[in-house]
Amino acid sequence: MTKIFLTGATGYIGGDALAVLTAKHPEFSYSALVRGAEKAEQVKAQYPAIEVVLGDLDDSALLERESAAADIVVHTADASDHVGAAKAIAKGLVAGHTKEKPGYWLHTGGTGILTFEDSDKNEFGNHSDKVYDDWDGVDELLTLPDHAFHRNVDQLVLGAGAKHADVLRTALVCPPTIYGRGRGPVSQRGRQVYELANVTLRLQKGPIIGAGQSIWNNVHVHDLSDVYALLVDAALAGRVDDGLWGPRAYYLTENGEHCWGELAQSTADAATNLGYLPEAKAEPIDLESAKRYAGFESLSWGMNSRGRSRRAGELLGWKPSRPSLVDELPEILRSEWQRLQK
Numbered sequence: 373m374t375k376i377f378l379t380g381a382t383g384y385i386g387g388d389a390l391a392v393l394t395a396k397h398p399e400f401s402y403s404a405l406v407r408g409a410e411k412a413e414q415v416k417a418q419y420p421a422i423e424v425v426l427g428d429l430d431d432s433a434l435l436e437r438e439s440a441a442a443d444i445v446v447h448t449a450d451a452s453d454h455v456g457a458a459k460a461i462a463k464g465l466v467a468g469h470t471k472e473k474p475g476y477w478l479h480t481g482g483t484g485i486l487t488f489e490d491s492d493k494n495e496f497g498n499h500s501d502k503v504y505d506d507w508d509g510v511d512e513l514l515t516l517p518d519h520a521f522h523r524n525v526d527q528l529v530l531g532a533g534a535k536h537a538d539v540l541r542t543a544l545v546c547p548p549t550i551y552g553r554g555r556g557p558v559s560q561r562g563r564q565v566y567e568l569a570n571v572t573l574r575l576q577k578g579p580i581i582g583a584g585q586s587i588w589n590n591v592h593v594h595d596l597s598d599v600y601a602l603l604v605d606a607a608l609a610g611r612v613d614d615g616l617w618g619p620r621a622y623y624l625t626e627n628g629e630h631c632w633g634e635l636a637q638s639t640a641d642a643a644t645n646l647g648y649l650p651e652a653k654a655e656p657i658d659l660e661s662a663k664r665y666a667g668f669e670s671l672s673w674g675m676n677s678r679g680r681s682r683r684a685g686e687l688l689g690w691k692p693s694r695p696s697l698v699d700e701l702p703e704i705l706r707s708e709w710q711r712l713q714k
Contacts, residue, residue, distance in 0.1 A: 374608065375401040377438045379429070379457070380448030381422075382411045384563075384593065385480060385547070387556015389446060392597040393604060394419060403438055405429075405449065411558055418557040435460035440468025444476040444607055446600060451480040452522040462532040462540070469539045476607040476617075478600055479529045481522055481546040483589060483624065486677040488520035490586070496659060496674030497582015497633070506546075506624040507682035510615075513622050534619035541617035543603050547596050547625045548589035548677060551697050551704065555594075561707065562593065565697065567666040568673060569639055569708045578640035578654030579662055581674030584633020588677045589626035592694035599625050602688040616687050624679040627692035632673045635697070642701040648709055 376393065380386025381404035394402065403423040406412045412424045427434045429450060439445050439461045447461055461477060469475035486504060490496065504513055514530065516523055526544060533542030554560035572578045606616060615621060636654040644652040662670035684690035 373399070373401050374444070375403070375442045376444045376446060376604070377403050377405070377442035378446040378448070379405045379451070381406060381415050381556065382558035383449055384554045384556065384559045384561060385550065385596065386446070386448035387559055388554040388593045388597045389448060389600045390419070391555035392601050393446075396601055397604070403442070405435075405438070414557045429454045429457040432456055432460040436464035436467065439464030439475070442475070444478065444604060446478045448480045452482045452484075452525055455525060455528065458525050458528045462528065465540050466532070466536045471538050474539050474541050477529070477532070477540060477542045478603050479542060479544050481526055481544050483546055483548040483677045483679060484672070485516060485520045485522040485526065485546070486679060487672070487675040488517055490675045491521070496671070497580070497584055497586055499585035499587065500676035500678065502676065502678060504624065504679035505682060506622050506679065507686060510620055510622055510683070514620065530619045530622075533617065533621065537618055541607070543617055543621045543623060545599055545603075545623045545625055547591055548679070549630070549672075549697070550591055550593050550596060551700050552592040552594055552694060553703065553707070564669050564672050565635070566704060566708060567669040568636065569643075569701070569704045570712065571662070571665045571670075572636070572639045572643055573648055573705070573708055573712055574665065575657070576649055578636030579657040579670070579673065580633045580636045580654055581657065581659060581662060581670070584631070584636065584656070586632050586674055586676045587629050588632065588672065588675070589624070589629045589679055590697045591625050591627045591692065592700070594694050595627055595692035596625050598692070599623060599684050599688070599690055602684070602690055606688065613687055615683065621683075623683050624681040625684060626679060626681045628696065629678060630697055636673070638698050639701055639705070643705050646702060646705055648705060
């Protein structure tokens with residue numbers, strides 16, 4: 373029986389991926405890392421057959437043991453930044469697998485890694501023409517500066533995929549801004565756009581950072597989960613297509629892009645149509661004020677992160693089809709309005 377070990381079952385990405393995988397492959401054995409008894413009960417309530425493993429990302433011995441015992445590890449919990457967890461998962465997968473029965477690691481990165489130029493310049497809200505490509509331009513993604521956000525963990529994953537290719541097959545899934553209602557047992561809410569909607573409702577205007585011209589990719593969470601499911605199917609089939617796994621298996625997972633200033637205005641428009649704002653206005657807000665309302669997420673509203681997702685389509689036949697970000701704004705605003713009423 374195929375066994376999947378998943379981290380982040382109570383999170384937005386991991387919860388939705390778990391929903392898709394259990395629906396598609398109910399015959400699998402699943403174990404899920406969960407921190408705390410209360411959340412464990414929520415997971416068990418939705419998925420009674422899942423083995424809940426109580427622990428956290430700092431418990432390296434536990435991660436090694438679960439990774440060694442699993443056929444496939446789906447890592448979504450703080451995956452892009454927790455160095456210790458990445459090292460433990462790699463060690464466990466290598467120890468528990470052989471050439472005849474390799475282990476698979478579906479790792480979650482993030483396109484915040486593409487914002488390093490804005491960070492280096494300390495500029496926010498300006499337009500950039502730079503667009504990355506995960507197929508023809510994958511070498512550029514594999515050689516980003518060491519100081520880029522998430523890069524240290526990316527290197528661990530890609531390095532493990534190269535060094536232990538005989539027993540370990542890795543895929544680095546790199547999502548941008550994610551939207552849409554999740555189907556997981558606990559968190560069903562994204563971050564960047566949801567915080568933008570929340571701040572719009574609180575300030576009664578859409579917040580714009582700088583000139584509002586920076587651009588970021590986006591993807592619906594259901595489309596993102598399809599990538600994990602397609603990779604699992606490729607693993608089950610034993611596929612070894614060139615670039616499917618290993619040090620070049622870098623998957624940007626986007627289905628379009630948005631300009632942050634225009635999105636702030638679209639959010640204000642949608643909020644006005646719903647009766648939440650008296651008028652549809654979006655105005656500049658200084659970065660420090662934005663951070664007081666939305667913390668780190670507000671930085672992204674002024675940064676560029678642009679790429680083209682081709683690898684998932686070329687190798688997996690991925691065809692994202694869910695509603696666009698702008699189409700989803702009314703639902704996002706309704707959910708944030710309800711949160712503010714509590």
